[in-house]
Amino acid sequence: MVKILYAGALLLAFAISASMGDKATCGDAGVTPAPTSTGKPTTAPTTAPAPSPTKGPGKKTPLIVGHRGAPGYLPEHTIEGYTLAIEMGVDFIEPDLVSTKDGVLIARHEPNIIATTDVSDHPEFASRKKTVKVDGIDDIGFFVSDFTLAEIKTLRAKQAFAERDQSYNGKYQIPTFDEVVALAKSKAKEVGRTIGIYPETKHPTYHRSLGLPLEEKLLATLEKAGWNNRDAPVFVQSFEMSNLKEIRKVSTVKLVQLVDNPVPPYDWVVSGRAGTSFDVISKAGLDEVKTYADVISPWKRDLVEVRAVKTDPVTGAAVDVDGDGRVGDSDYYTYVNNTVIEDAHARGLLVHAYTFRDESFRVAANYSKDPINEYLDFFDRGLDGLFSDNGKTAVAARKKWLGN
Secondary structure (H helix, E strand, O other), X not given: OOOHHHHHHHHHHXXXXXXXXXXXOOOOOOOOOOOEOOEOOOEOOOOOOOOOOOOOOOOOOOEEEEOOOOOOOOOOOOHHHHHHHHHHOOOEEOOEEEEOOOOOEEEOOOOEOOOOEOHHHOHHHHHHOEEEEEOOEEEEEOEHHHOOHHHHOOOOEOXXXXXXXXXXXXXXOXXXXXXXHHHHHHHHXXXXXXXXXXXXXXXXXXXXXXXXXXXXXXXXXXXXXXXXXXXXXXXXXXXXXXXXHHHHHHOOOEEEEEEOOOOXXXXXXXXXXXXXXXXXXXXXXXXXXXXXXXXXXXXXXXXXEEEEOOEOOOOOOEXXXXXXXXXXXXXXXXXXXXXXXXXXXXXXXEEEEEEEOOOHHHOOHHHOOOHHHHHHHHHHOOOXXXXXXXXXXHHHHHHHHHOO
């Protein structure tokens, strides 16, 4: 049964207009979109391309993944958030996986939990704040690998996006991967349809360097659930390549190669392999991906040309045309397709893109500040699935696109 604490959020979410959804590793830090695959932003034509008219029934149904649960409404990676996403109609829920000191997989977006929990409010843990190199970058905060599961369970989740509802902060525990799997199974029985899981191994090279590898524990949990097989409602994802290749040697579970352009996979950095993630979505890169994975998952803006609505005549940089104090998605047009979707499909790979969000500054200018239009456009472009912070909007858009 849905807990009282978030029942109000469920009602609120279904009352919110879809007129309110950028990037940071399957996420968002309010950064400026990559302008085009060739570099400098170019000014879009006067008339922006509109989404193609929706077609009737008979089309393949795109997959909707509740990205981190339902963080458009509730704190991310909580049982309550996953439950809300399921009740909104998503097909899969996504737990990002990191490891505790005692080797238990929990659902958090990063090893550093300073931004997504109330750990800073716990004086008993104050001495554990430190600077750690994660994938070669200094990060200051509190790290899951310094906490036992029992200690993690004393913390509560909080909303990571300042512009979103903060009223549910401090109310929900941090779930284990086992608990997320159990939820998917129990809710599937309750709602009468399959609910899948879409776990991501977060920073696998980093975790392995700590003696806390993620893959073995992940597969053990899937095995226990009867889901360590190709027919299971499971996709396992990673921004690194080598751990997916290792999983493929011992499991038939469906695998997803995430792409974080232009950052190279960190296992490439460690091994000395040259290149960036743009190489992963090249034709040669996709040839490699198809040998071990089933899905390629890039940022949505890497599937299209992105052009500034207006550029500074001196610097050529995009300018804040909508006056919201930032240069973001709403100051760009999504323009013509590149060939990534076509190239992936030619190799038998599905394409699942991240991340779709409702906030108007995260929606490109040619969608008239309506995220529904963005979904319709990407469905028309041939996308097989997507990650959304706002499951209600995503499901409504899919229903409209399918014509039912």
